[in-house]
Amino acid sequence: MEHSETMIWDYIADNWVVSFTTITENDFWSANAFYILDIQNFSLIILSSKETRHGKILMQNPLVSGTISNQIEDISQLKGIQFAGEMTLLEEKEAEIAYAKYCQRFPIAKTKKETVWKLSFSQVKYMDNSLGFGAKLYWNK
Numbered sequence: 001m002e003h004s005e006t007m008i009w010d011y012i013a014d015n016w017v018v019s020f021t022t023i024t025e026n027d028f029w030s031a032n033a034f035y036i037l038d039i040q041n042f043s044l045i046i047l048s049s050k051e052t053r054h055g056k057i058l059m060q061n062p063l064v065s066g067t068i069s070n071q072i073e074d075i076s077q078l079k080g081i082q083f084a085g086e087m088t089l090l091e092e093k094e095a096e097i098a099y100a101k102y103c104q105r106f107p108i109a110k111t112k113k114e115t116v117w118k119l120s121f122s123q124v125k126y127m128d129n130s131l132g133f134g135a136k137l138y139w140n141k
Contacts, residue, residue, distance in 0.1 A: 018066055047115065065085075083122075
């Protein structure tokens with residue numbers, strides 16, 4: 001993996017909240033979720049009910065866009081991710097393995113079983129002002 005790619009995936013691994021937007025012809029919605037990074041598949045693992053507004057939209061259209069960002073006052077240190085991707089349900093064994101890993105990171109998730117989703121990135125733009133104001137790195141699947 002190239003150094004620029006490592007910086008992108010390290011940033012994603014160091015964070016834990018993703019914001020994403022879903023859309024169909026007649027509806028759209030944004031949501032936040034805790035995640036774990038699945039670096040082998042360049043994806044995030046998220047737990048969320050299929051019955052939420054965004055869950056219902058995802059069942060019709062799995063395409064998403066979103067962000068991961070830190071909240072700091074010193075904009076010279078501001079970093080963040082913008083992305084496009086696809087969010088799909090994990091089934092059976094794959095869902096069990098992902099759920100166990102998720103619960104290791106977020107033990108409170110054991111209290112309520114939810115649907116396991118995989119957010120597979122197709123494009124990522126990483127902005128890191130510590131490299132110079134407005135510096136950007138890109139990753140494409």
